[in-house]
Amino acid sequence: MSVPTTQRPTGTETATGRLGDITLLPDGIPKVTGDFAYSSDLWMDDMLWGVTLRSPHPRARVRSIDIGAALATAGVTAVLTHEDVPGSKYYGLEIADQPVLAVDEVRYTGEPVAIVAADHPETARRAAAKIVVDYEVLDPITDSRAAMSPDSPLVHATPTQDHYPGGGNILRHVRIRRGDPTLTADVVVTGEYDVGMQDQAFLGPESGLAVPAEDGGVDLFIATQWLHVDQRQVAESLGLPEDKVRLSLAGVGGAFGAREDVSMQIHACLLALRTNKPIKMVYSREESFYGHVHRHPATMRYEHGANRDGTLVYVKCEVVLDGGAYASSSPAVVSNAASFAVGPYNCDNVLIDGYILYTNNPPCGAMRGFGAVQVCFGHESQMDKLAAALGIDPVELRIHNAMAEGSLMPTGQVVEGAAPVAELLRRVKDAPLPAAAPTDSYDLRALPGGVSNTTHGEGVRRGVGYAVGFKNVGYSEGFDDFSTARVRLEVVGGELVATVHTAAAEVGQGLITVMAQIARTELGVEQVINQPADTSIGTAGSTSASRQTYCTGGAVQAACEAVRDGILAMASARGLSVEGAALRDGKIVAADGAAVASVADLLGEEIVEETREFHHRPTEPLTRDLGAPGDIGQGAAHLQFAFAAHRVVADVDVELGLVRLVEVTTAQDVGKALNPLSVVGQIQGGTTQGIGLALMEEIQVKDGKIRNPSFTDYLIPTILDTPPMQVQVLELGDPHAPYGLRGVGEPPTISSTPAVVSALRAATGRPLTRVPVRPEHITGT
């Protein structure tokens, strides 16, 4: 097989450090300096360029596609439509409902219709523009609540009832009932809340290189979150066995959920096999906004009933998520939204309905926080409202109802291990507050509007807000969520070297560091090499659900233990006493601390290599409503819960509606910080992504079309929008998890959004029931 060239670092270089050490990410500096080799940097001299023709309509019948003029363009080698898809014409993470190339109907603006290969990307784009598609334009279905009506036209003529009993455009309806939600309470607050469509806004656009192989298969170099789930879908659509579709991870420029679904993977492979040339595809920034799923917009209705002392009596919630045109991971997202709808609080009587709808809006799927983000904005807004109605301090109200170890989820699941909700809240509340707003500051950066010079203090008011949230770590509802690792120990050039091989995708979160730290610690070696991730080894599962350190970390640990056992067995076979011995500093060290032998000497020319799978504890599917009386939507569906709390201090120019965050304080339990530097990085980054949703990040969709597919109009926080953060990391150890760790990546994104809005409410007195909060929501104009 020929391999594309990248002279530049790929981030697989050895890191240093043992478990618990502050360890620099080897890919960090090259990414900042621009030296990192991203998937879009892949190159082969004889490669062709692939481009995609996309639907300009959110809903239309495709009457015909004429590729003649495009194919006749000089420099064009292939133009393919759905007719050229040899295997399954549909793909999908859970439900294969998404056409590889539009068949007879397009269901969202930007849906791929045809693909072109040419010797230059500009030639390919010009040829694509010559493809004539005859569309019969239909009225798009764009309002998710209207789409629920039995009278609504259908987005999919054959809906997916066989997967989930929804009906019509309802892709999935999750019902959770526990206790007696018909109770009455002293104080009742209701609220309706909306969340806009957030984008993952990764910086490295969808890109990869597909290389045809001599055995009739294809090698794909790709930025993704889960090599094996791509491999399965690509193979099915190419009509090839999986071993003929080999994937290698190329440099990933951010993911945040947007790389769970297939984008250009199948397209590039189709073109490579048709042209028998390597095919490179790179989306433009605009195309990227059409090329991946987004965070589901939500509309939520809540009712909370509480006793005078603040104790929650019941919570009712209806959450409607807009899934867009195709299923993606929507069924799992709505399950999460329902599971976490009440928040980390005790409440015996719950009635929750989560719906996810097919519409002709852009498809939505995974994004950091995965369903918990939307409902956290709902339940935390309600807790603030309830506190005001009761005249109780909002933090005290939360602490009064806080979940703890042994609490029950709305699904009846017992919360095992530490659930330090009250402690996290106390910590952020007790942290010292920043100094008062400057009254005559000329440092514009400290004022709302920043260097835009919009205020010198006029109209500025300060507010403080709090929120707490949680979510599941790992895949839920009975999914066998596992990872595979191979670890090899050998002597290379006189030095002991451990090589770790997994298919786990490093997407910037720091897994490669953690894997090397584990091997270094377990095997007592200095030199650890992370072999590039590919499909020549078994699956690692997805880099998502805050699960990769848990699952792949667990697999690396297990493989290391097996290697260690192999070494000890070798030693024992040579008559050495290794009872209770460990590997440290290149030596076998007996229980009493005495060095028994040098591992390098023992190994000589031999290699010890072991492969292990790590399966996390099984979870249960939620019980379905089968007409039987009693509680429904019940079950221990989740593996582990991760909690975080935020306090936000904001200065608001109430006349203009501009916001300056003064400071964020956050506390999170991570079980055990394997690399404290990455942990803090994840918390800062995740918090900032939540700030983005609170204040600016929204894909604006009108009549099924994205109005802001660029970083000119889709804004994400820059460093000037990011306040100083006080990060408190708790290490309360989960006895069921490898090293006691708890997933870190998502919780900071969940509670930061409502905490920001809570601060804005405190500053302005306005209800602010929608995120992102726009300036005009604050001014009321």
Added chain:
Amino acid sequence: MPLPAFTLHRPRSAADAIALLDEDCLAYSGGTELLMAMRMGLIRPTALVDLKRIDELNTITLGADRLLIGAGASHDRVAGDALVAEHAALLATAERLVGNARVRAQGSIGGNICFAEPRSDVATVLVALDATVLLQSASSRRSVPATEFFLGPYWTAREPGELLTAISIPLPAPAGVYLKFQTVERPTVAVAAVALPEGGYRIVVGAVGDLPVSADYAQLTAVDAADLAARVEPVSDLTGSERYKRHVTEVFVRRAVAALAGGR
């Protein structure tokens, strides 16, 4: 969208450039607007005349009673120029705040006003400073006041055969305050408030409507922010509703006036 094919001319003098310009052959300076518009199919020239190699368009000179800024000068160039800082500080302030670093480095002051995108800092300030623009064709030269140059969105008094050679700012130029509201890369509302050298005050509200709205007052206390906000014609877009933009206009005029009165 791909960029359609065109012929590229690279003259060395303004005269050579002017000889080439017509309806299908357009001036091309930084290309920051032009190339985007061509990609979107909004403009379809058959040829472009690259102005970047014409030195005489890139000079900034001080005359007896005016400051002359070459049309090809980039925003960065204008923002950092010592003569501009000394004689037309308000323009330097506004130029420093244009768009982003790339646009300031590549985009020209002439390209900004010839394209006449309404969300312009430059247009707002030029109206406040009583600037005129110098237009030259094969057969004529004329000088047009900024207030008469801008006719509407993407529409100016320039004829297809005319090259904008320079912008002329009468001296002494008024001094004052420039405030703008900008959440994306172009301004939503821009307000210039200046004390006129001959006495009195001028408020210009730009970027928010089709054209800058300018009003002169004998006293600062006579400025009626609500009246100015009622006179602009904003359109609802991603940066705010029409109502919100009027509201911001009013607040901005009030703040600009307060800043001017307070000597900030």
